[in-house]
Amino acid sequence: MMNANYSNNIKSLEHKLKERFYGEATGHDYFHILRVRDLALHICQEEKGCDKEFVELLSLLHDVNDHKFQNETSDSLETIVAKFLEGFHLNKEIQNRLVAYIPKISFSKNKDEKEDVPLAVKIVRDADRLDAIGAIGVARAFAYGGKKNQPIYLGDDTTLPTTIQHFYDKLLQLPSFMHTETGRKLAKERFNFMEAFLKQFFNEWMIR
Ligand code: ADP
Ligand code: NI
Numbered sequence: 001m002m003n004a005n006y007s008n009n010i011k012s013l014e015h016k017l018k019e020r021f022y023g024e025a026t027g028h029d030y031f032h033i034l035r036v037r038d039l040a041l042h043i044c045q046e047e048k049g050c051d052k053e054f055v056e057l058l059s060l061l062h063d064v065n066d067h068k069f070q071n072e073t074s075d076s077l078e079t080i081v082a083k084f085l086e087g088f089h090l091n092k093e094i095q096n097r098l099v100a101y102i103p104k105i106s107f108s109k110n111k112d113e114k115e116d117v118p119l120a121v122k123i124v125r126d127a128d129r130l131d132a133i134g135a136i137g138v139a140r141a142f143a144y145g146g147k148k149n150q151p152i153y154l155g156d157d158t159t160l161p162t163t164i165q166h167f168y169d170k171l172l173q174l175p176s177f178m179h180t181e182t183g184r185k186l187a188k189e190r191f192n193f194m195e196a197f198l199k200q201f202f203n204e205w206m207i208r
Contacts, residue, residue, distance in 0.1 A: 027140030039127035046182045062105045126183030129174045134190030
């Protein structure tokens with residue numbers, strides 16, 4: 001299926017995603033989607049039996065159903081996906097699999113990690129989580145926090161959620177949830193960066 005038709009479909013999908021997500025300010029913007037796609041394809045190359053085209057579609061579509069974008073539409077995921085894939089003449093079975101797998105990607109919505117998931121889901125999960133850590137992860141966390149009126153940090157006061165607290169609640173844990181070897185390797189580097197960031201942050205914080 002890796003033909004002119006396929007690349008045209010991908011271009012058309014990128015275009016629709018750009019129209020929808022460009023400039024989005026919670027860190028789930030168009031470039032997040034592109035980075036997750038690129039990371040997912042990178043991981044896919046290292047994994048035996050990975051279906052590159054399916055992983056590309058799943059990664060590009062992984063956030064279309066996010067509750068953060070759902071305030072203006074009540075369309076079902078099936079309808080949303082069908083709209084993004086309109087004109088693709090995509091096999092119905094592939095489309096159904098996309099609809100089934102998209103809700104499996106989110107970390108916060110899939111706390112029960114014991115469920116066995118297909119390789120494509122594992123790969124896109126790793127890619128999505130990698131984009132939540134490292135330098136990009138730091139930027140996205142504070143963007144998201146700002147959008148939610150969440151303070152940066154409140155020192156000893158732990159009664160309110162802060163973005164610094166989010167690092168301990170979630171971001172620093174993400175490396176241990178990686179499914180693939182490639183994901184784990186990249187996560188380790190990004191983890192080290194976040195540790196260095198937090199160390200510097202507390203050095204500069206000073207307030208006793
Ligand atoms: P998931 O993929 O697990 O569903 P979310 O959509 O909740 O993730 O979060 C994705 C991005 O938003 C990540 O970069 C994450 O750090 C950031 N984020 C989510 N919750 C918070 C929070 N409470 N404070 C700061 N950043 C957050
Ligand atoms: Ni995402």
